[in-house]
Amino acid sequence: xxxxxxxxxxxxxxxxxxxxxxxxxxxxxxxxxxxxxxxxxxxxxxxxxxxxxxxxxxxxxxxxxxxxxxxxxxxxxxxxxxxxxxxxxxxxxxxxxxxxxxxxxxxxxxxxxxxxxxxxxxxxxxxxxxxxxxxxxxxxxxxxxxxxxxxxxxxxxxxxxxxxxxxxxxxxxxxxxxxxxxxxxxxxxxxxxxxxxxxxxxxxxxxxxxxxxxxxxxxxxxxxxxxxxxxxxxxxxxxxxxxxxxxxxxxxxx
Numbered sequence: 001x002x003x004x005x006x007x008x009x010x011x012x013x014x015x016x017x018x019x020x021x022x023x024x025x026x027x028x029x030x031x032x033x034x035x036x037x038x039x040x041x042x043x044x045x046x047x048x049x050x051x052x053x054x055x056x057x058x059x060x061x062x063x064x065x066x067x068x069x070x071x072x073x074x075x076x077x078x079x080x081x082x083x084x085x086x087x088x089x090x091x092x093x094x095x096x097x098x099x100x101x102x103x104x105x106x107x108x109x110x111x112x113x114x115x116x117x118x119x120x121x122x123x124x125x126x127x128x129x130x131x132x133x134x135x136x137x138x139x140x141x142x143x144x145x146x147x148x149x150x151x152x153x154x155x156x157x158x159x160x161x162x163x164x165x166x167x168x169x170x171x172x173x174x175x176x177x178x179x180x181x182x183x184x185x186x187x188x189x190x191x192x193x194x195x196x197x198x199x200x201x202x203x204x205x206x207x208x209x210x211x212x213x214x215x216x217x218x219x220x221x222x223x224x225x226x227x228x229x230x231x232x233x234x235x236x237x238x239x240x241x242x243x244x245x246x247x248x249x250x251x252x253x254x
Contacts, residue, residue: 001029002234007080009033009072011121012065012090014041015191020222021087021229026054028230030085033076035061035247050058055080061119063090064109073124082132086232088118088162092155098205099153106153114158117163122169122180130176137180138232139166140225141244143252146184149208163244170242179241181232186248187219191247217249 008025012018014036022034034049034056036042042058049056059075059217062067076083092113094106129135130184144150145159163182170180184212199206231237246252 002230003085004029005031005032006084006233007033007074007076007082007120008085008087009035009083009125009235010087010089011035011061011072011117012140013045014038015210017185017188017222017225017229018087018089020226021089022056022087023049023052024223024226024230025087025233026056027051028232028234031080032056033059033072033079035059035063036090037062044103049159054240063088063121064112066120069117069120070124070192073121073128076169079173083125083128084134085136085138086121087138087229087233088121089138089142089229090117091140091142091158092151094155096199096203096205096209097152097154097204098208103155110154111158111161114155115161118162119165122165126169126173126178129178130173132176136233137166137169137178138229139180139182141166141182141184143184143186143246143248146244146246147252149211151209152205154157166244167242174241179232179237181237181240181243181245183225183228183232184244184246184248185220185225186251187213187216187217188222188225190222201226212251216251220247220249 008030013022013034046056046058059072134163142159145163
């Protein structure tokens with residue numbers, strides 16, 4: 001039980017990598033606060049964890065809404081007494097829209113979910129972790145946060161920003177026993193593209209973003225990313241701080 005009796009908040013927990021993380025964290029002994037905007041699927045995750053003997057509660061929350069973010073942290077403390085692990089996993093894509101076509105609405109929405117939401121969750125969690133002298137933050141970034149054209153302009157900017165936030169928090173709060181790392185997945189089999197309009201393969205953004213897909217050795221499973229998150233959240237990673245751990249089957253190693 002690598003996460004025995006620790007309290008973990010996981011966003012985007014209703015599907016994909018977030019669901020896999022919630023289930024795996026519970027299997028490793030964590031008490032899980034599962035947060036997402038999709039209530040029915042979120043309840044399914046919590047029921048699955050409870051049926052397997054784990055402890056979990058659901059919080060319907062939109063990470064783009066400040067009150068929702070603060071409430072999900074409050075629920076963790078109210079339900080389980082503290083907060084030990086924060087996993088900022090919720091994220092959205094941008095339809096691979098290039099810079100000359102990106103709208104203010106799309107830009108604002110992607111940045112709100114992918115950067116501002118994690119910032120607010122971190123801001124709310126840090127005083128709790130500082131007081132207890134320990135804590136772990138795991139952010140789901142992307143290889144799109146390390147390179148220039150794995151998605152559209154908004155997504156690329158948002159994930160680069162999340163990488164910078166991860167490193168800033170890691171160094172500045174290390175003195176309080178707090179670690180902050182990020183996972184940079186490559187292509188993973190999730191439904192993150194499902195909320196996007198149908199992509200036009202002839203568009204500039206899609207062609208540029210997909211140019212390197214033929215070099216990808218394979219796509220990953222959500223459970224493989226969950227395993228990385230467990231490692232970073234556990235004491236096995238006690239000397240790992242400010243790291244961006246790439247999990248992409250070697251795609252970006254070429």
